[in-house]
Amino acid sequence: MRAASAGVAVFVVVVGSSVPAAAHHSHPAFYDACKSLTIEGKIDSVQWKNPHVLIDLTTADGRAYRAEWTSVGALARRRMEPPKPGDSLVVTGNPMRDVAAIRARFPDVKFEPSDKPVVDVTQIRDASNSWNWTRDPDPTPLKCGEK
Amino acid sequence: MKKLMLAGALIGVAAFGVRAQQPAAPTPPVPTITPVTDAMLQNPDPNEWLMWRRTLNGWGFSPLDQIKRSNVKDLRMVWTHGLTVGIQEGTPLVHNGVMFIPNPGDDIMAVDAKTGDLIWEYKRKLPEGVRGKTNRTMAMWGTTLINSSSDNFIYALDMATGKLVWETPVLNPKMRAPTSGGPIIANGKVITGRQCQPDATRDSCVVTAHDAKTGKEVWRFHTIPGPGEPGDESWGGVPMEQRWHVGTWMVPSYDPELNLVIIGTSVTIPAPKFTLAGADKQYLFHNCTLALNADTGKMVWYYQHIVDHWDLDHPFERLLVDTVVAPSASEVRWINPKVRPGERRKVVTGIPGKTGVVYTLDRQTGEFLWARTTVAQNVISNIDPTTGRVTVNPEVIFTHLNDERFVCPGSNGGKNWPAGAYSPLTNTMYMPLQNLCMTATTTTDQRDPSKVYGISMKSEFAIGADKVGTVWAIAADTGKTMWKHEQRAGTLSLVAAGGGLVFGGDANGRFKAYDDKTGQVLWETIVGSASSGYPITYSVGGKQYVAIITGPSLAANTDERQTPEYTPANAPNIFVFALP
Numbered sequence: 001m002r003a004a005s006a007g008v009a010v011f012v013v014v015v016g017s018s019v020p021a022a023a024h025h026s027h028p029a030f031y032d033a034c035k036s037l038t039i040e041g042k043i044d045s046v047q048w049k050n051p052h053v054l055i056d057l058t059t060a061d062g063r064a065y066r067a068e069w070t071s072v073g074a075l076a077r078r079r080m081e082p083p084k085p086g087d088s089l090v091v092t093g094n095p096m097r098d099v100a101a102i103r104a105r106f107p108d109v110k111f112e113p114s115d116k117p118v119v120d121v122t123q124i125r126d127a128s129n130s131w132n133w134t135r136d137p138d139p140t141p142l143k144c145g146e147k
Numbered sequence: 148m149k150k151l152m153l154a155g156a157l158i159g160v161a162a163f164g165v166r167a168q169q170p171a172a173p174t175p176p177v178p179t180i181t182p183v184t185d186a187m188l189q190n191p192d193p194n195e196w197l198m199w200r201r202t203l204n205g206w207g208f209s210p211l212d213q214i215k216r217s218n219v220k221d222l223r224m225v226w227t228h229g230l231t232v233g234i235q236e237g238t239p240l241v242h243n244g245v246m247f248i249p250n251p252g253d254d255i256m257a258v259d260a261k262t263g264d265l266i267w268e269y270k271r272k273l274p275e276g277v278r279g280k281t282n283r284t285m286a287m288w289g290t291t292l293i294n295s296s297s298d299n300f301i302y303a304l305d306m307a308t309g310k311l312v313w314e315t316p317v318l319n320p321k322m323r324a325p326t327s328g329g330p331i332i333a334n335g336k337v338i339t340g341r342q343c344q345p346d347a348t349r350d351s352c353v354v355t356a357h358d359a360k361t362g363k364e365v366w367r368f369h370t371i372p373g374p375g376e377p378g379d380e381s382w383g384g385v386p387m388e389q390r391w392h393v394g395t396w397m398v399p400s401y402d403p404e405l406n407l408v409i410i411g412t413s414v415t416i417p418a419p420k421f422t423l424a425g426a427d428k429q430y431l432f433h434n435c436t437l438a439l440n441a442d443t444g445k446m447v448w449y450y451q452h453i454v455d456h457w458d459l460d461h462p463f464e465r466l467l468v469d470t471v472v473a474p475s476a477s478e479v480r481w482i483n484p485k486v487r488p489g490e491r492r493k494v495v496t497g498i499p500g501k502t503g504v505v506y507t508l509d510r511q512t513g514e515f516l517w518a519r520t521t522v523a524q525n526v527i528s529n530i531d532p533t534t535g536r537v538t539v540n541p542e543v544i545f546t547h548l549n550d551e552r553f554v555c556p557g558s559n560g561g562k563n564w565p566a567g568a569y570s571p572l573t574n575t576m577y578m579p580l581q582n583l584c585m586t587a588t589t590t591t592d593q594r595d596p597s598k599v600y601g602i603s604m605k606s607e608f609a610i611g612a613d614k615v616g617t618v619w620a621i622a623a624d625t626g627k628t629m630w631k632h633e634q635r636a637g638t639l640s641l642v643a644a645g646g647g648l649v650f651g652g653d654a655n656g657r658f659k660a661y662d663d664k665t666g667q668v669l670w671e672t673i674v675g676s677a678s679s680g681y682p683i684t685y686s687v688g689g690k691q692y693v694a695i696i697t698g699p700s701l702a703a704n705t706d707e708r709q710t711p712e713y714t715p716a717n718a719p720n721i722f723v724f725a726l727p
Contacts, residue, residue: 145599147396
């Protein structure tokens, strides 16, 4: 495992890479499935709960993010166990859309937006590559201009 | 972090320790591969299927005739194999009794073409954040299988072992500009088009040629002209950094005699032209047929099929046919008065775009010869028969934000990437077309690539239609409809064969054989999920086989939304059929 003291490489890259949205848990109205964000950082806290596991993490340059993963049951079926605060992770996911835009489109939907940027996880791994998880491909991916 | 997988791995090691005392599993034999030459590609063995449509002229025709009208009812499955999860729009290739299967995301399998037994599997490691793309086809040259990757490389695998022989980067690996179509080989050069998303910039909208032996790049052609280049003026001063998405996302055809690569292009992003410099500009070379010199990549001619406001791409298979040209005025609406009925011409024909319009052009010059409509369309109001210049119906041109128009066909087509076929036995093209339109509404009046095409699209039946799928048989000489098959489920790719048959499946998991002269369904079987791949037929050891890849695809999924009574699975498989 890569030691945190060795200086965890931190990068936040927005590439246009399209990652399909799993229909059950990440409505495209909430997350932009046509954009992908990769974050490397240390775990601050883990909420191992349904409907979705939430991981808060901070990059080496101090930027905080929230990763919204899948359900506890789905992770159990893949034999995943909770990561621990202090672990270093590399998370790739779709960024949440602008909150005002979501509220404008869904005025009746109650949700408390995080005070930090949220990504809907598509890939996640330990920074030392000792484990990894990738969301199943969606058989009906969103059309992001891909042909 | 603790992970149960670790325990699983330890158990696995223990189990391996026990297994090690048992006889080792036999390894598949390494197949003997005969080098594929340009001469073979330009006149392929009827028993083999060496490229996307079997021949460089894009026909999708095999001379094999063991399976014919009189015995096709006896076809039964001889083997099947599961494929990698994801979008299934693949073409199996067959050489020396080995079948090479492109799975989604650069996962390639080589199997015994008689049994489906796995010989090798190649899985390309992709950079983090790069998703495996649709993989419609590959090419062969020498002893290598050549493909374009999800991370924007062209690469060659040893056909006997699946080991990487060479790879060449075309673009930054993380750019969203991979090839979902695939390459063909033009006299020792790998010709590849690609899609190109706005964040990958104009620079990624290229057709490339690479040396098939070494992978070295030979040329690249930009489908969006640079400053001062011919066609630059057609963008009305839109800044270079806002000229996006003129892709070549399907597979080219190649004429060795004229040494021309014939390839089609896509729509721009955004699509509505009021957000660019107005509907009166051409925005070259979007929605064109391009003829490129295969040695230099220089453009010899172009023909623009329509200025596109609706995502009605024109990148589909170009049929290179030498035929009598005698368009029938009863069915062909636009005929060049210079056509001398009965003369024999080298033409590019077929349905190149989603509009479903058949265009026939002179292959040497690009001169417009004739065009006709098929399924409902309301985007073309006229084609000047002398110049071939297309006039767009002003009723469907967007002018402002939240502008709603009923447009036919919809962005699923009409025609789409599922390929039609051409049989030289009947001089007829067979085309899978959908009776679909759309209600399209503009979502932005800016050049905002996050809005993709800048329109929302709701797929609907064409007025009066209640069947999604059709197969049209259209004579290549007269343009007349020889027969038409209609059905509720959407229709997908076709292959024509020497036994008087056209094979093709549908979005409801059926696979069928049609009589090429009448359209009668002579055989049908259930494959469970959409017949989304490109069917092929080949022969090994004197036995003819027919193969189809099944599973989800964007076209099938769109078709299925109109037919809620059908509930096909999403299972990815290949099915292979033969006579008893």
